[in-house]
Amino acid sequence: MTLAIETSALTKRYGSTTALDGMDLAVPEGSIVGMIGPNGAGKTTTMRLLLDLIRPTSGTARVLGEDPRSGGPTLRRRIGFLPGELRLEGRVTGRAMLRHFERISGPVAPGRIDELADRFGLDLTRHVRKLSKGNKQKLGLVQAFMHSPPLLVLDEPTSGLDPLVQQEFLAMLREVRANGQTVFLSSHVLSEIEQVADTVAILRAGRIVTVSDVESLRLTAVRRVRLGVRGMDAAQLVTALAAVPHVSGIRVDAATGRAHLTVDGDIDPLIKAISHYEVTDLIAEEPDLEESVLGLYGTQEASHVD
Amino acid sequence: MSTEAPTRAARGRGAATGHTRTSPLPLFRRALADSWRSLIAWSIGIAAAIALYLPLYPSLAATSEMQSLIDSLPPELINALGYYSLATGAGYTQSTFYGLIGFLLFTIAAVSWGTAAVAGDEESGSLELTLAHGVSRGQLVLERSAAIAVRLAWLGLWASALIIAITDSAELDLEPGNVLAASAALVGLTLVTASVGVAVGAITGRKLYSTAGAAGVAVLGYAINAVANQTPDLDWLHRFSPYDWAFGGLPLAEGADPGALLALYGIAAALIAVGAIALGRRDVSP
Numbered sequence: 001m002t003l004a005i006e007t008s009a010l011t012k013r014y015g016s017t018t019a020l021d022g023m024d025l026a027v028p029e030g031s032i033v034g035m036i037g038p039n040g041a042g043k044t045t046t047m048r049l050l051l052d053l054i055r056p057t058s059g060t061a062r063v064l065g066e067d068p069r070s071g072g073p074t075l076r077r078r079i080g081f082l083p084g085e086l087r088l089e090g091r092v093t094g095r096a097m098l099r100h101f102e103r104i105s106g107p108v109a110p111g112r113i114d115e116l117a118d119r120f121g122l123d124l125t126r127h128v129r130k131l132s133k134g135n136k137q138k139l140g141l142v143q144a145f146m147h148s149p150p151l152l153v154l155d156e157p158t159s160g161l162d163p164l165v166q167q168e169f170l171a172m173l174r175e176v177r178a179n180g181q182t183v184f185l186s187s188h189v190l191s192e193i194e195q196v197a198d199t200v201a202i203l204r205a206g207r208i209v210t211v212s213d214v215e216s217l218r219l220t221a222v223r224r225v226r227l228g229v230r231g232m233d234a235a236q237l238v239t240a241l242a243a244v245p246h247v248s249g250i251r252v253d254a255a256t257g258r259a260h261l262t263v264d265g266d267i268d269p270l271i272k273a274i275s276h277y278e279v280t281d282l283i284a285e286e287p288d289l290e291e292s293v294l295g296l297y298g299t300q301e302a303s304h305v306d
Numbered sequence: 307m308s309t310e311a312p313t314r315a316a317r318g319r320g321a322a323t324g325h326t327r328t329s330p331l332p333l334f335r336r337a338l339a340d341s342w343r344s345l346i347a348w349s350i351g352i353a354a355a356i357a358l359y360l361p362l363y364p365s366l367a368a369t370s371e372m373q374s375l376i377d378s379l380p381p382e383l384i385n386a387l388g389y390y391s392l393a394t395g396a397g398y399t400q401s402t403f404y405g406l407i408g409f410l411l412f413t414i415a416a417v418s419w420g421t422a423a424v425a426g427d428e429e430s431g432s433l434e435l436t437l438a439h440g441v442s443r444g445q446l447v448l449e450r451s452a453a454i455a456v457r458l459a460w461l462g463l464w465a466s467a468l469i470i471a472i473t474d475s476a477e478l479d480l481e482p483g484n485v486l487a488a489s490a491a492l493v494g495l496t497l498v499t500a501s502v503g504v505a506v507g508a509i510t511g512r513k514l515y516s517t518a519g520a521a522g523v524a525v526l527g528y529a530i531n532a533v534a535n536q537t538p539d540l541d542w543l544h545r546f547s548p549y550d551w552a553f554g555g556l557p558l559a560e561g562a563d564p565g566a567l568l569a570l571y572g573i574a575a576a577l578i579a580v581g582a583i584a585l586g587r588r589d590v591s592p
Contacts, residue, residue: 044592048434048590048592051437051438053434053437053438053589053590053592054589054590055589072442073439073440073441073442073445074440076438076439076440077439077440079438081435081438081439083431083434083435083438083592084592085431085592086435087430087431087432087435088432088435089430089432090340091340091343092339092340100332100336101439103329103332103335103336104332104333104436104439104440104441105439105440106440140435143435
């Protein structure tokens with residue numbers, strides 16, 4: 001398996017602050033890998049290290065087989081980068097700005113810029129500084145995608161995009177993966193990338209807490225369940241359910257008589273347990289990976305995730 | 307595209323589009339394209355200064371009233387301003403435009419451009435995205451500095467052309483070659499100022515330090531010259547003033563001083579080289 005990105009004990013310190021603490025990460029070529037974590041976890045630091053905007057205190061990184069620093073401009077032409085804090089200024093139109101970025105990145109296929117702008121619904125004739133945050137973000141995405149680089153490094157790409165454009169963006173990610181390109185992206189909300197990411201690395205305080213594929217994360221995920229059972233009052237229902245493994249947070253709605261609960265992990269014991277009763281209603285929601293991730297952060301960090 | 311192991315993407319779309327289009331000096335061209343409005347504004351300001359001051363020469367400086375006014379001023383002030391030869395066209399043009407208002411305008415432009423080139427761009431957060439592309443840090447400093455040099459040179463040529471155009475009507479009696487020599491000195495002097503801004507910006511990444519460094523060098527050069535003018539005992543101070551290197555040889559009257567020009571442009575080049583190396587060695591802030 002060829003790796004598009006490989007870091008080994010990658011560490012970045014600023015004085016006494018450790019922004020990144022010995023990160024070992026492997027991003028296989030042709031895959032979509034997401035990095036999830038609260039603000040300050042080291043996502044942006046990692047990406048800036050890969051682009052040689054900052055240099056590691058220790059450890060190494062290989063990007064498309066090269067060291068970011070010695071790879072230099074030639075290597076960066078083969079990367080599409082979207083910064084987390086995208087600031088675009090200037091009294092130029094979006095098209096003029098993209099033409100400039102084209103001159104300092106890889107070659108752009110004819111018509112490619114218009115095709116991308118159309119898909120995002122971005123008006124290239126407007127002046128950049130007059131664009132809204134969402135439209136600036138679209139412009140940032142176009143400059144990252146336009147030269148079809150072998151590797152895309154996208155820091156919080158979905159921030160500021162409305163849901164429709166987010167879907168278009170996710171569709172585009174699937175296309176570039178099918179094209180053999182590699183995508184390394186970050187988000188502080190898992191739900192935005194869980195549909196496309198092959199693998200998710202969860203970061204906390206400069207360390208990778210876990211690397212997992214989305215499917216395994218789903219298996220350990222928290223599900224919300226709503227349950228109605230005939231012939232049991234609230235107290236009986238609570239008592240019966242409380243004994244079931246993986247079940248917690250039981251609450252019975254007085255008006256409807258239905259129980260609301262969460263299942264943490266395996267749902268089978270609950271199904272077996274309720275099969276003895278006369279079930280009138282059962283809804284198990286799509287697993288909320290967000291909550292699973294929050295569980296990994298621990299409660300004290302949970303408040304940082306917004 | 308490259309000789310490294312081709313990725314699937316490179317074999318796919320990359321191969322289809324084939325050629326690598328490199329356009330020369332992309333950052334230099336972008337810097338010029340982004341600044342044409344400001345360059346026009348500076349050109350208008352300089353034209354206004356020239357049009358306001360120089361045509362007054364026949365009615366002001368060449369008259370005995372002006373000379374008696376100057377004689378009534380404290381000699382220290384005359385020395386500080388370098389107003390001893392207001393009675394000649396060269397002296398008047400040097401004292402009013404090259405030594406004062408022109409120097410001020412060129413200096414302000416140089417400080418703002420020198421600060422914006424690296425530190426301003428970095429603090430606004432735009433430098434990061436540029437450097438994430440296929441350009442090197444050194445290339446960025448060199449190309450943007452070259453764009454500053456071109457802009458200052460344009461202002462110098464523009465000022466020269468205007469002064470040469472009015473020298474007869476304003477009775478200044480200036481040699482065109484000497485006007486160009488004085489402009490070359492002014493451009494060299496303010497290019498040193500801009501280069502300090504570029505170098506400090508490249509080393510620190512801070513706008514404040516960059517501006518303070520550039521403006522500080524300009525003000526200090528002027529101040530040292532003013533102090534050194536006071537008495538022959540302090541004459542040795544002149545050699546520490548870039549302002550004196552530029553104008554001490556009276557280029558408007560005497561013509562170009564090649565040694566001084568070489569020193570000014572050489573120092574500017576050295577400062578830019580320092581900036582190019584320094585930016586390559588540090589982290590770029592987000």
